[in-house]
Amino acid sequence: MSEPGGWQRLDAKVMVIGPIGAFRQFLFPAVIALIGVGTQQPRWALIAAPLIVLGSIVLGVIPWFTTRFRIADDQLVVTTGLVNKLRLTAPLDRIRSVDLEATVLHRLLKLEKVEVGTGVDDTMIELNALSVDQAAALRTRLLSGRTAPTDRHTAGEAPAETIGTARGVNDLVTFTPAWARFAPFSLGRLAIALGFLGATSQFAGEIRIELDGDVLERVLATSLTLIILGALAGGLVLWIVLSMVAYLIQWWDMRLFREDGNLRLTRGLFTTQSTTIEEVRVRGVRLRETALLRTVDGGELHALVTGLEDSVHAVLPQAPTPVVREIATDILGDETPVKVGLEMHGPSARRRAMVRNVLVLSPVIAPVVALVVLLDGPWWPVVAVAVAVVPVGCLLGRMEYAHLGHALTPDHLVAGSGITSRTRTILQRDGVIGWVVAQSFFQRRRGLATVVATTAAGAEQVVIRDIPLPAATAFVRAATPGIVEEFLAA
Incomplete structure (x- = not known):
């Protein structure tokens, strides 16, 4: 929506997106608070619930009334804020990125969120939400107005005359669903999954499950080794499925x-x-x-x-x-x-890599020593770990040197x-x-x-x-x- 002076507003459908986003932020702490207070004083829960909904609506619609933007004098200018007015100005030649994002709700309403980066700091200029056509037009205008610094030694960038030499659209690669087979081999995703498992295990400890006597006897009669192997196999299958699904959701139609x-x-x-x-x-x-x-x-x-x-x-x-x-x-x-x-880099670098990795692994001996002292156990585990540290460290050192x-x-x-x-x-x-x-x-x-x-x-x-x-x-x-x-x- 355009206004005098070239100013534009967010799309009016932001008054749908905004309240839902605000309510989502309030939802979890509100539920915790209502559960805690409601068990003691149910009347407060009945009063607080509509106030939360009303507050979400008010906070969600404010951006439409307070946010305006325009491009003038080769600058992007954004004003926002109700009580504390904020004016953001970004010269077009300092704009480094213009990213578009659309959640499921954005796509249903034919909206997109625009994020503009200037490279000055981690702050992004965000316009949520614009119509698809409005976002595309703004992106094109902002990208066409960029130029690069000419002093490489101060900016580390290429001269301006190299910008825009390649025109048109040229596909480099498109997504292949078969690539999902690589997902289970990402330790980053595994770390996230283990963190989630650790968080949910705290709640699982509070759940009591009573088994029938015959069922419990049959479970106990089963070999412990088979139970462990079955649990590991089930966890592996679950991990493969979940990691591949997450991969497909994140990279689909790349x-x-x-x-x-x-x-x-x-x-x-x-x-x-x-x-x-x-x-x-x-x-x-x-x-x-x-x-x-x-x-x-x-x-x-x-x-x-x-x-x-x-x-x-x-x-x-x-x-x-x-x-x-x-x-x-x-x-x-x-x-x-x-x-x-x-x-x-030669034999000296290889020896240094091996020594460095042995020293990095050596602290694992300390907790083994502590356990032996606390439990007054035998000292052979300490010796075994100390002896194992050397070949493992040397192996890691040789791997490091090979790379x-x-x-x-x-x-x-x-x-x-x-x-x-x-x-x-x-x-x-x-x-x-x-x-x-x-x-x-x-x-x-x-x-x-x-x-x-x-x-x-x-x-x-x-x-x-x-x-x-x-x-x-x-x-x-x-x-x-x-x-x-x-x-x-x-």
Whole structure:
């Protein structure tokens, strides 16, 4: 809805979305409060319930009356607030992302939420909710008005003349439901599931189940080993099903494509999301293959981006390794850094990795010692754990060394890292804005160093650990000629 002066309001259907969202926020604490108070004074529950509903309606409709936005003088201006007025201003050339999101309710009402990021901090300018056409028009207008800084050494970004050189739409990859087979091999999802299981187990302890005597006898007569194996098998099947369902819900209908110089990712079954990454701000990629994913030839791909809240941005779900490498090559515009072999760091780095992992594992001996002392038990478990720490630590050290390495191509630097996971970080040489070469006391004794390439993208640094000092110096000089010469001369 437009107003004089070019001002626009949110869609009027926000007065449906808003109260429902406000009520959802009040619902859980309100139910807890009503249960606690209602058992003692039921009359208060009858009074509070309609007040909660009325309060949700009032808070939900306020944004429609108080939120306005417009684009004027190459700036996005948003005003909001009833008592405390807030005015947000974002120059179009500082806008780094325009993302669209639609929950099931949004989609039923043909609405979308627009989130605008400027890269200044983690704050996003949010407009919830706009009509689908209004959101698409705003996104197009905002993205077409962006330009990039021209000073790479202050912003870590590419010059403005490279923006918008690619026009039209070009599909890179679309979702394949068969990829859901990779979901059970993600430890991140498993950690979430175990956390949920731990939370629900607290409530399960309060539930009393009385079994019939015959049933209880038959259960007790069953082999304990069979019971444990059955429980593990049931848990495994449940985990596989739930992880695959969650994967499909999150990534359903995923599409990665180029659109007018941008990488755009759309996905979601119930809640749809559309994320736009300005391709000129992609300074590299990170390919990661965990130990579990490698068993099924799977991997993950992230883009290293400047000027976004999430600067390490997932551009693919867990997917087949050939697909991951193909998309990485497409984004980089060069397959060499994806396929190039890494230069190993030598025997000193291998020994250091093995010693480091043994020392990392050694604290597990302390709780075993504590249990033996408290229970006045035998000391052989302490000896067994202490003896096991050495070969396990050495094995982990050898795995870390196998993933360790570095390489240099005409346009990119490559760093290998990881212990159980294998990670390859690829950064544009133009994206390096500084170097740190550090040596600990033990590294100096072995002639090794840690090289850190600082950048405005991703985690803001790419670390190459335990590289021989002469190789480190040569690598830095070759990667960015002229930057470190005066320091080396000194």
